[in-house]
Amino acid sequence: MHVSGTGDATAAPGGLANSGYIHELNVSTLTMVVRQGPREPAAWPHQVGLVPPRALSFQPRTELERLKEAVEGGGTAVLTGMGGVGKTQLAADYAHSTWLDGRLDVLVWISAGNRSAVVTGYAQAGVELCRADASDPEQAARTFLAWLHPKAGAAPCRWLVVLDDVSDPADLRGLWPPASPYGRSLATTRRREAALVGHGRRLIDVGLFTEADAVAHLTTSLAAHDRHEPAGRLAALAHDLGHLPLALSQATAYLVDADLDCDAYRRLLTDRARTLAQVMPGTDALPDDQQVALSASWSLSVERADRLDPVGLARPMLRLAAMLDPNGVPGGVLAGPHALAHLTEQRTRAAGNTGPSPQVRPQDAVLALRVLHRLSLVEHTPATGNQAVRVHRLVQRATREDLPRDLHDELARTAGDALVEAWPEVERDSALAQVLRANADALRAHAPGPLREPGWHPVLFRAGRSLGEAGHLDAAHAYWSELHAAAHRSLGPDHPDTLTTRHHLAFWRGEAGDAAGAAAAFAELLENRRRVLGPDHPDALNTRANLAYQRGEAGDAAGAAAAFAELLEDRLRVLGPDHPDTLVTRGDVAGWQGMAGDVDRAVAAYAELLEDRLRVLGPDHPHTLNTRGNLAYWRGEAGDAAGALHAYTELLEDRLRILGPDHPHTLTSRHNVARWHGETGDATRAAAEFAELLEDRLRILGPEHPRTLGTRSNLARWRGEAGDAEGAARAFADLLTDVLRVLGPEHPETVKARASLARWQN
Structure with missing residues (x-):
C-alpha cells in the first residue's frame, strides 16, 4: 500500500x-x-x-x-x-x-x-x-x-x-x-x-516541521477551502499536533469536513473521551490520495520492531515510554528494576509461557530502545542523559489508545514506580529533577485514575516535594492545593493520603513565607491526625514537630522550644532514646533554645547530641555532620567566631570527602566558612568566597532557587563590608527585584533584602 x-x-x-x-x-x-x-x-x-x-x-x-x-x-x-x-x-x-x-x-x-x-x-x-x-x-x-x-x-x-x-x-x-x-x-x-x-x-x-513550516502548511491547506485563521491559532494547533506533517494534513481535512475552527478542533483533540481515530478523517476522506489513517501509521513499524532482537521487548518498551514525557525520559527510568520486571512479565505473557522466563537485563532494555530508534519510533540518544528517550506525542497517544484497559492502568503504576525509583533523594542535578517532574506531570495527565487507586501513588508526593525543593514555592503551594482538593473529593477528608496532602500544603505554605498561616494549618491537621491515627502515630508526632517549627518561624522561639521539649518526651517514650526521630527532636530543642536566647544551653545540648550521634550513627553519617554544623554555628553565636570558623573549615573538608563538591550540604558548609571569614574580620575574603559559591549555586540550583538568592544577599553584604557600599546597594536593588518576583512581597527574604538595600543606600 x-x-x-x-x-x-x-x-x-x-x-x-x-x-x-x-x-x-x-x-x-x-x-x-x-x-x-x-x-x-x-x-x-x-x-x-x-x-x-x-x-x-x-x-x-x-x-x-x-x-x-x-x-x-x-x-x-x-x-x-x-x-x-x-x-x-x-x-x-x-x-x-x-x-x-x-x-x-x-x-x-x-x-x-x-x-x-x-x-x-x-x-x-x-x-x-x-x-x-x-x-x-x-x-x-x-x-x-x-x-x-x-x-x-x-x-x-x-x-x-x-x-x-x-x-x-x-x-x-x-x-x-x-x-x-x-x-x-x-x-x-x-x-x-x-x-x-x-x-x-x-x-x-527528515524531522518535523518547524513552527513556521507548520503554520504555512495549515494556512495554504485552509486557504484552498476558502478558510482563514489567525497565525497564532494555527501555531497552537500545530503545537498540539507535534508539528507532524501527516497529522497536520489529516487534521485540516477533518476540521474542514466537520466545519470546525481551530479552537473547536483543539478542544476535540484534548477530549479524553475521543480517540485519535475519532478526531481524524476515515480512510474514505483522507487528503492527497493518502491511504493510511494517522492512528494506524506506525502499527507496521511496531510489529517489525517487536520481531527484532531482543524479540518481544520493543512493543512493551514503547508502551511504557508512551506513559511518560514526549520531550525526554531519562534512560535509567526505562532500564531500572521496576521497568525490567514489567518487560519480563510482558514478554512472558506474549510468548504464552506459564513458567518463569529469563529476567530482562538492563542491556536488553537498551537494545529494545535501539530497535525502536532504528525504526524511527523513538529517538534514543544516550549522550543526552536526562532526556535520552523521546517519543512523538501522537505516537504515544496512538500507543496508549491501543492498550487494553487493565494493561493501561498497570503501565501507569509501573511508570510511576520507575520514576520514584530513579528519583534521587537529594536532588544534586537540578536539570534531572526538572525532567523527572515533567515526566511525573505527563504521567498524571495521561493516567490520572490509576495513580489514585487504590491509594495515591508515591510519585504524586515525590513530584510535589521536588517542586518545592527546587525553589518554586508558589508552584509547590498550587500543586499541593490541587492535590489536596482532589484527594478530599475522591478519598474523603480522613483518608491518610488526604491528610498527607494537607501536611505538604501547610509545609510549603510556611516555606513560601507564611509561617503563621502554616502554623494554623498544622494545628488543625494535628487535631485530625490525633483523632484518626491516635496521638502516638508517627504522622501525628511529625505534625507536632512541624507545628512547633512554624510557630518558631512566626516569631515565637520560646514557644517552639517548649513544644519541641514536650515532643521529645513523647518520642523518648514511644521510640526510645536512639531512634533517628528522637535524635532529630533533640537537635530541634537545642536550636530553638538558642533562638530563644539561651545560646550557652544550645551549645551544651548540641555537644551532648554530637556524642550520641557519633556513638549511634558514626562520624560520617549526614546527621552527625549536620550536628557538627549546628554546634559550630552556636559556638559562633556565643562569641567564639574563630572557633566557629575552624569547626566549619574541618566540616567542609569532611563533606567534600563524603558527599562531593556539589551536594547541598557541602555548599552550605562553604556558605558558613565564607560567613565566618567575614565575621572574623576578613570581609574581602568572605566576598570572594561568596562570589565563587554563587557561580556553583547558579550552575547547580539555577537563578531562582532560594539558596541562590540567599547567596546573592550574602555576597552583596560582604562587598559592602569590604568597602564597596555603592556596589552593595546596586546588588541589593537587583536582588530585591528578583525576590519580589520569585518569593513575593511578604517573604522573609524579601523583607531582609528591602532592609539591606535601605542600609547600604544610606
Whole structure:
C-alpha cells in the first residue's frame, strides 16, 4: 500500500504495492511478453512507475537542499525519519522537478516495501529499457542494474531511481543502484541502520516541521477551502499536533469536513473521551490520495520492531515510554528494576509461557530502545542523559489508545514506580529533577485514575516535594492545593493520603513565607491526625514537630522550644532514646533554645547530641555532620567566631570527602566558612568566597532557587563590608527585584533584602 501526501509509503499485504502508482508485472503481462518476445527499448525520456502527486500544501524544507547536495554527481540520498514526516513527498518533489526541468532521461519510481517489490520494479524497467526477458524477473532486474552503469562510447543517460519506503535494509542487498556520474538515487525509509550508509550513500534525517513550516502548511491547506485563521491559532494547533506533517494534513481535512475552527478542533483533540481515530478523517476522506489513517501509521513499524532482537521487548518498551514525557525520559527510568520486571512479565505473557522466563537485563532494555530508534519510533540518544528517550506525542497517544484497559492502568503504576525509583533523594542535578517532574506531570495527565487507586501513588508526593525543593514555592503551594482538593473529593477528608496532602500544603505554605498561616494549618491537621491515627502515630508526632517549627518561624522561639521539649518526651517514650526521630527532636530543642536566647544551653545540648550521634550513627553519617554544623554555628553565636570558623573549615573538608563538591550540604558548609571569614574580620575574603559559591549555586540550583538568592544577599553584604557600599546597594536593588518576583512581597527574604538595600543606600 502506498501513502502519498505528507505521509510515507508503507508496504501492502504481501509486500506488493496496490495503489496503481507503479506498472507492476502480473501473470497475464508476463505471458503476453513471453509470447511477443523482447520489446524494443523505450525512447528517452522515459518514466517507469508513477510518482505520487505533490500534496496540496507541500512545503519546501531544508532537507530538500541537503537531498540535492547528496545526489548531485552520482550520489545516493537516503531519507529517514518517523512515519508521517513527509519523506515520500520530498522525494516526489525532487523527482517531479528534475523530470519537468528536462534534467532526466530516465526516471524510475519503485514502491520498495519488500525485496520482491524492488525486483519487480527493476524488472519492469529492464523490460521497458533494456530488452530484458520478463519471464525471469531476477535476471531482468540484474540486466537493468547493469544497464545503469556508464559505458564507454555509449550516449550518457541521466537517470534517477527512487526506492520509496524501504522497510528492511537487507531487502536491498545487491540491489542498490550503482554509482554513476550521470545517475542519481533516492531511498526513503523509517529505518536508521548503519547498513544504509556507505558506498556513496548519505543518510538525511527528515524531522518535523518547524513552527513556521507548520503554520504555512495549515494556512495554504485552509486557504484552498476558502478558510482563514489567525497565525497564532494555527501555531497552537500545530503545537498540539507535534508539528507532524501527516497529522497536520489529516487534521485540516477533518476540521474542514466537520466545519470546525481551530479552537473547536483543539478542544476535540484534548477530549479524553475521543480517540485519535475519532478526531481524524476515515480512510474514505483522507487528503492527497493518502491511504493510511494517522492512528494506524506506525502499527507496521511496531510489529517489525517487536520481531527484532531482543524479540518481544520493543512493543512493551514503547508502551511504557508512551506513559511518560514526549520531550525526554531519562534512560535509567526505562532500564531500572521496576521497568525490567514489567518487560519480563510482558514478554512472558506474549510468548504464552506459564513458567518463569529469563529476567530482562538492563542491556536488553537498551537494545529494545535501539530497535525502536532504528525504526524511527523513538529517538534514543544516550549522550543526552536526562532526556535520552523521546517519543512523538501522537505516537504515544496512538500507543496508549491501543492498550487494553487493565494493561493501561498497570503501565501507569509501573511508570510511576520507575520514576520514584530513579528519583534521587537529594536532588544534586537540578536539570534531572526538572525532567523527572515533567515526566511525573505527563504521567498524571495521561493516567490520572490509576495513580489514585487504590491509594495515591508515591510519585504524586515525590513530584510535589521536588517542586518545592527546587525553589518554586508558589508552584509547590498550587500543586499541593490541587492535590489536596482532589484527594478530599475522591478519598474523603480522613483518608491518610488526604491528610498527607494537607501536611505538604501547610509545609510549603510556611516555606513560601507564611509561617503563621502554616502554623494554623498544622494545628488543625494535628487535631485530625490525633483523632484518626491516635496521638502516638508517627504522622501525628511529625505534625507536632512541624507545628512547633512554624510557630518558631512566626516569631515565637520560646514557644517552639517548649513544644519541641514536650515532643521529645513523647518520642523518648514511644521510640526510645536512639531512634533517628528522637535524635532529630533533640537537635530541634537545642536550636530553638538558642533562638530563644539561651545560646550557652544550645551549645551544651548540641555537644551532648554530637556524642550520641557519633556513638549511634558514626562520624560520617549526614546527621552527625549536620550536628557538627549546628554546634559550630552556636559556638559562633556565643562569641567564639574563630572557633566557629575552624569547626566549619574541618566540616567542609569532611563533606567534600563524603558527599562531593556539589551536594547541598557541602555548599552550605562553604556558605558558613565564607560567613565566618567575614565575621572574623576578613570581609574581602568572605566576598570572594561568596562570589565563587554563587557561580556553583547558579550552575547547580539555577537563578531562582532560594539558596541562590540567599547567596546573592550574602555576597552583596560582604562587598559592602569590604568597602564597596555603592556596589552593595546596586546588588541589593537587583536582588530585591528578583525576590519580589520569585518569593513575593511578604517573604522573609524579601523583607531582609528591602532592609539591606535601605542600609547600604544610606
